[in-house]
Amino acid sequence: MFTVPQPTRASLSLRDAHLINAALTLGYVLPLYLTKFTRLSFAKSLENDRAHSKGSSERWRDDPAVIKARLVSISVSTVASLCLMHYIVAAGQRDSLNVSERRWDATALSLGFSVRKSDALVHFVTPALFLGPLYGRYLSGDLPFMAYWTFNERTRDTFSWIGIRNYIAGPITEEVVWRSCLVCAYRLAGASNKFLVFFTPLSFGCAHLHHIWESYNMRGRTLRALKPAILVTLFQFTYTTLFGFHSAFLFLRTSSLFPSISAHTFCNIMGFPQLEVELRRFPHRRRQILIAYCAGIVLYIYGMRTWTIRPDSTFWFHGTSNQQ
Template sequence: MSELRVFNAPPLSLATAHLLNVAITLGYVLPLYFTKFMRLFVPAKVNGARPAAYWRDDPAVIKTRLASASLSTAAACYVMYTVISEAWDGTNPDIWESVRIRLGFTAHLDRQGVLVYLVTPLLFLGPLYGHYLGFDLPFMKRWSFKEKVVGTLSSWMGFRNYVVGPLTEELVWRSCIVAAYHLAGASNKYIIFVSPISFGAAHLHHGWETYVRFGRNSQAIQRAFISTLFQFTYTTLFGFHCAFLFLRSGSVFPPIAAHIFCNIMGVPQLGEELRWYPYRRTQIVLMYVGGIIAYVFTMSRWTLGESSLFGFAEKHRCW
C-alpha cells in the first residue's frame, strides 16, 4: 500500500462515524417501506373478498425492494466518496484510487488472495458433509445445474438471495461503514465487533413483517420476538466474520462470496442430519467439530493480505 496516500491523523471523529453508520443503515432500510409494493400488508376486503396480500417473497415486493436497495447502495458509496474527498480537501490528486482501495474494490489473485475464499466453506464442513450424504452436492445425482443454478437465479427470490442481497449489503456494511470507522481511527477489534451491530439491527424490521403475517395477535408477537432475536444474533455474528475478512484481506469480494455461500447453505441443521442419517452420527459430529477447528486455524493464516490497507500490524495502522 505504499502507493496509497494516507492521513497522518484520523480525518473523522468517532461520533461522525457513528452518525454515518446510522444514516447509511436507515438509508438502506427505511426506503424498503416507501410504497405499497414494498410494505407487507393484508389488504382490506373488497366486495366481501380479500385480495392477495403482499409478502416479502411476492415478485412485486422483491422487484421494488431490489431497486430500492440498489439505489441506496449507490447513494452510500457516493456518500463515502464525498467524505473521503472532503477529508483530503483537494490535496490528493488521485481520489478515485483512494476511494477504490478504502472501499475494498480490489482483487488479489495471489495464493493468499485465493485461500481467503476457502475459510467460510471450511466452517461449513459439517453441513457440506450432510449434503454429501444426501447426494446433494454439485455433480452428484440429486443435484441439477438447471434446477439449482439456472432455475434459482432466474427466479426473483434467487436473484435477491444470491445476487443483489449479498452484493448490496456487503457494499453498505463492509465497504462503506467499515471505511467510515477506519477513517475515524477505530481499532480493528472495535470495527469487527461494533460496526456489524447495525447490520444485525437492519434485519429487525422482519419482526414486524412476521407479526403482520401471522395475525397481529399475542402468538404473532411471541413468534416475531423469537425469530427476530435469532435473526439478529446470527446476522450480527455473520457481520463479525465478514468485517474480519474485509479488514484482513482489504477486499470486499471475500465477504460477498461468504455471504452468497452462507445464503446457499442456510442455517446448519445438525439435529435434522443426525435424524436423517443415524448410521453416520459419529462422522457427522466429527465433521462439524472439524469444521470449527479448521475455521479457527485458517482465519488467522489464510486471510491476511500483505496489501491490505487495514493490516493488523501496528506498522500498517494508517488512515
C-alpha cells in the same frame, strides 16, 4: 502504484461516524416501507398464530413485484452510500492527491474494491466452516451433480427473483453498505481493528430487525403471534451479527470486499447449520457428522489465521485509536 493514505490522524470524529452509520442503515431499510410498491401488506388478524396462506390482496416479500421494487430501492440506497463515502474520502485527501486520484483511486481502495490473485484461498475460509453441513448435504445426495441435484432446477432457483435477491443483489449491496462504507467511515474516525470487527456489524444485525413485522403479520397479527415473531427475529439478529463479525474480519484482513461478498452468498445458499436434523436423519453416520463439524471449526480457525494474511494489507495493521 497508488495506495490508500493511512489514517495517521482521524479525519472524522467518532460522532460523525456514528451519524453516518445511522444514516446508511436507515437509508437502506426505511425506503422499503415508504412506497406501496416496496411495502408489504397482510390480511386482518386471524384466529390463531399459525402461518397462513397468502391472500389475493396481500403483498409478501417473496412476490416478484415486491422483490423487483425492493431491488430498485436497495440499489439506489447503495449508490447513495457510495457517493457519500466518495465525497468524504475525496474531501479528506484534497491536499495530498491530484484531482484524478482523489476521484477514483482513493475511494476505490478505501472501500476495498481491489482484487488480488493471492486472495483465492480466502474464498474457501467460509466453506471450511461449513464442512459439517456440506457433509450432511453429501449424505443427502444434494451436492452438485449428485442424485438429488439437477442443473436446470438449481439454475432456475438461482436466477429466479428470490435467488437474485438472496444470492446476488442482497450480498452485494449489504456488503457494500455495511462493510465498505461503514468500515471506511469508522477507519477515518481512527477506530481500532477490534472496534471495526465487533461494533460495525451490530447495525447490520439491527437492519434485519424489521422482519419482525413480516413474521408477526404472517402469524395472524395477534398477541400470541408476537412471541414467536420476536424469537425468530432475535435469532436472525444474532446470526446476522455473528456473520458480520466474520465478514468484517475478512474485509479488514484482506483489504478487499470480494471475499466478504462470496462468504455472504455462500452463507445464504447454505442457511443455518442443521446439526440436530442431520444426526436424526443419518444416525448410522453420527460419528462422521460430528467429526466433520469439528474439523470444519478447526479448519476455519486455521484458514482465518493463515489464508487471510496479507503483508500488503492497507487496513489491518493500522488501527490508531483506542476508542470504544
